[in-house]
Amino acid sequence: MNIRNARPEDLMNMQHCNLLCLPENYQMKYYFYHGLSWPQLSYIAEDENGKIVGYVLAKMEEDPDDVPHGHITSLAVKRSHRRLGLAQKLMDQASRAMIENFNAKYVSLHVRKSNRAALHLYSNTLNFQISEVEPKYYADGEDAYAMKRDLTQMAEEGATVYSCLAGCLTIAWRLRPCPFVPASAEAAPGAKGQEQARRAGCHREQGGGQRCL
Incomplete structure (x- = not known):
């Protein structure tokens, strides 16, 4: 299984x-509206043959009186591929994209009161x-639960991972093998020899050793 960002050519299969899967259906122009306005936020799940078996359609809410927040318009996974964790992965991917691209503080959705599995x-x-x-x-008169998910913890976890990666890259850079410095550069007197060694990224320490900068 593969989870990836939805592309324009995926929209018809998402609608299918x-x-x-769902009684709540949308015209194709609504899918294009999401895809063109917030291309970073919708994701699809595809099987080993590249066939779409699930999707999440998401957007940002445009409310100037509230903090930035996203909304899950629609989530579906085909019956043949349920209980594989795909719905959770799709939702998490969309939520992370809301944080990374729009600094979203929470995400909202609506769900039927009778939909126990989704609840x-x-x-x-x-x-x-x-x-x-x-x-x-809903159009048939059923009530909906309006639900919200606070994204603060997910944002903090993402920031921690980024900080750790940055730290690891810094350490790896400092511990990289010292590049070869020609003997002529080591022996060269004065500023010329020092400049060649500097360009090579090394610093001569006491005792004749070299340390990478």
Whole structure:
């Protein structure tokens, strides 16, 4: 299985997956609206043959009176590929993209009150909290839970990983093998020899040794 960023050519297959899996369906222009406005935020899951078996369609909410936050418009995984952790991976990828690209503080979604499987995923696995009940939210009159997930911890974990990687790269650079300095450069008197050694990235220490800078 492979999780990757959705591309424009994926949108029709995402819509097909939506039609197979969910009662909430959208016209193709709505998929293009997401893909063109927030190309970083939607992801697909594909099998070993490159066939799309799941997707998450996501966007940023444009509310000037609130902190930056994203919204999950739609999430679906084909029945044949459920219970493999794909929904969680898709949601986490979209959430990280919201943090990295838009500094999102939380992500929201709506879910049917009767959808117990989705509620279990959102509440128990992804740490969403119910913020309110929206009566008759769906076209058939069913109520929806409005849910939110605080992204602070995910953002802090990402910053920690980045800091660790930066530190490891710095250490690796300092411990890199000292490049070869020709004997002529070592023996060359005055500023010329020192300049050649400096360009090679080495510093002569007392006792005749060399240390990489």
